[in-house]
Amino acid sequence: MKSDVVIIGGGLAGLSTGALLAKQGKRVTVIEKGNQPGGRAYTYEEKGFTFNYGPHAMYIPESGILADVMARLGRPVPKCGYPDNMRAYWADGDRLAVMGAKPHQVLTTKLFSLGERMQVVKLMLALKSAKPATVAPGTTWREWVDAQTNAPAVRRFALALGTVNTYTRPSGELDAAWMLAHFKRVLFAKDFVGYMSGGWRSMYDVFIEELESNGGTLVTGTRIDRLEVADGRIVAAVTADARYEADAFVCTLPPQDAPALATDGSPLRTELQQWETLVDVRALCMDIGFSRKVRDNLALVFDIERDLYYSVHSFTTPDLAPATGQLLHAMAYLSPEEAADETLLAGRKAELVTGLDLHFPGWRDAIAVERTMPTAKVVGARQTPANRKNMVPLRAASVDNLYFAGDSRDIPYDLSLITLAAAMEVADAIGSASQAKPAAAIAGAAG
Numbered sequence: 001m002k003s004d005v006v007i008i009g010g011g012l013a014g015l016s017t018g019a020l021l022a023k024q025g026k027r028v029t030v031i032e033k034g035n036q037p038g039g040r041a042y043t044y045e046e047k048g049f050t051f052n053y054g055p056h057a058m059y060i061p062e063s064g065i066l067a068d069v070m071a072r073l074g075r076p077v078p079k080c081g082y083p084d085n086m087r088a089y090w091a092d093g094d095r096l097a098v099m100g101a102k103p104h105q106v107l108t109t110k111l112f113s114l115g116e117r118m119q120v121v122k123l124m125l126a127l128k129s130a131k132p133a134t135v136a137p138g139t140t141w142r143e144w145v146d147a148q149t150n151a152p153a154v155r156r157f158a159l160a161l162g163t164v165n166t167y168t169r170p171s172g173e174l175d176a177a178w179m180l181a182h183f184k185r186v187l188f189a190k191d192f193v194g195y196m197s198g199g200w201r202s203m204y205d206v207f208i209e210e211l212e213s214n215g216g217t218l219v220t221g222t223r224i225d226r227l228e229v230a231d232g233r234i235v236a237a238v239t240a241d242a243r244y245e246a247d248a249f250v251c252t253l254p255p256q257d258a259p260a261l262a263t264d265g266s267p268l269r270t271e272l273q274q275w276e277t278l279v280d281v282r283a284l285c286m287d288i289g290f291s292r293k294v295r296d297n298l299a300l301v302f303d304i305e306r307d308l309y310y311s312v313h314s315f316t317t318p319d320l321a322p323a324t325g326q327l328l329h330a331m332a333y334l335s336p337e338e339a340a341d342e343t344l345l346a347g348r349k350a351e352l353v354t355g356l357d358l359h360f361p362g363w364r365d366a367i368a369v370e371r372t373m374p375t376a377k378v379v380g381a382r383q384t385p386a387n388r389k390n391m392v393p394l395r396a397a398s399v400d401n402l403y404f405a406g407d408s409r410d411i412p413y414d415l416s417l418i419t420l421a422a423a424m425e426v427a428d429a430i431g432s433a434s435q436a437k438p439a440a441a442i443a444g445a446a447g
């Protein structure tokens with residue numbers, strides 16, 4: 001059967017776009033090559049632990065983009081736990097201390113000397129009052145930070161804050177205006193970051209329910225091999241043994257994978273290839289379910305010097321682990337060089353494990369479940385000034401009816417928020433394109 005819209009990819013972008021379009025009354029088919037939906041956000045359970053493939057931190061879930069998508073679907077925002085800042089530790093050399101979030105907490109933290117604390121407060125005020133639009137194009141986050149403070153420890157802290165918010169190492173390379181816009185939006189919000197109860201499945205299951213209850217279809221275990229083009233339009237998404245026809249198509253593949261869908265030498269292939277060189281963001285993750293509580297007095301440690309992150313997710317969201325256990329997500333953020341080199345990668349793994357030994361003594365004896373992802377692709381494009389000039393747009397130029405969603409879109413948000421914002425944009429664009437069609441058809445018939 002021909003659909004109104006075929007969506008390639010059943011990750012967050014595909015499922016949220018599918019739900020929004022189905023809610024508008026479109027006949028939608030979402031096609032996912034994996035055997036389960038969710039893509040890089042998929043959630044699975046093992047021995048009573050609820051793991052996400054990687055993501056955990058949903059920024060401003062109740063006041064931001066996720067809330068907007070859920071409002072359009074008429075559904076509540078999934079329940080989230082919020083980390084206790086007084087249980088979030090920062091390690092810098094031999095200093096290990098909490099920062100808190102309130103001015104009096106920052107002014108008394110043992111992470112910095114008195115002089116440095118004053119500089120941190122100044123930095124926070126500068127972040128709050130910054131006007132991203134006035135930052136000179138091309139300015140990097142490192143350049144912006146260096147202009148605010150000359151205290152090395154405070155500079156290290158600001159860059160670490162950039163990494164922990166974006167997964168990018170080194171965060172100093174990021175576009176300053178983009179980084180500031182992110183911080184202004186999220187850093188001072190009450191719902192700064194939420195860890196979803198039940199994992200991210202609680203969110204994408206809602207998208208699947210909305211898709212299917214509005215007549216849409218989710219097909220898993222089916223890989224689209226190519227897009228068939230005729231007269232400047234995509235006419236079908238083709239698998240080894242089936243053709244999925246539609247009026248409009250949405251591609252949600254990371255930009256490095258999308259060119260393979262177009263015929264070699266075609267204008268569409270050339271167009272898609274311009275984004276395949278975008279440099280992505282990678283991380284080495286260890287997800288561990290502990291059979292007992294290895295450490296119950298901290299929720300998070302961030303090692304500023306080495307860009308290492310340890311989060312006891314179940315401290316913040318207890319239903320992710322059995323009552324007697326704990327779920328830990330440990331991560332080494334990777335530079336592109338580290339992600340591409342076996343030796344550097346092994347070095348990062350060794351650093352991550354050394355941190356586990358230091359902050360979670362006895363962790364090895366308590367392992368109930370462990371999974372390592374050596375180079376997980378976090379997002380398709382680093383938000384550097386160079387990449388930001390060439391992010392993926394809403395629509396293809398070489399064909400009429402191909403739209404793009406996913407986390408490499410040219411939308412000034414971060415991580416999965418880009419996918420959700422892109423979903424709304426694509427749903428609006430397809431909705432208004434099809435509203436325009438009957439009018440044109442009537443005009444044609446009248447002529």
Ligand SMILES: Cc1cc2nc3c(=O)[nH]c(=O)nc-3n(C[C@H](O)[C@H](O)[C@H](O)COP(=O)(O)OP(=O)(O)OC[C@H]3O[C@@H](n4cnc5c(N)ncnc54)[C@H](O)[C@@H]3O)c2cc1C
Nearest residue numbers: 009011012013033039040054055056057224406407415416
């Ligand atoms: C380790 C890690 C940590 C993260 N942490 C956070 C976080 O804390 N906060 C946050 O907001 N975001 C985080 N993210 C990012 C977030 O997970 C992604 O932005 C989001 O899941 C991307 O969704 P997507 O739909 O754009 O892409 P994907 O999830 O990659 O979806 C694309 C889908 O297309 C499918 N596909 C590919 N080729 C084909 C084909 N030919 N035919 C059919 N299907 C195909 C794939 O199987 C996949 O399911 C993290 C990601 C990782 C990996």
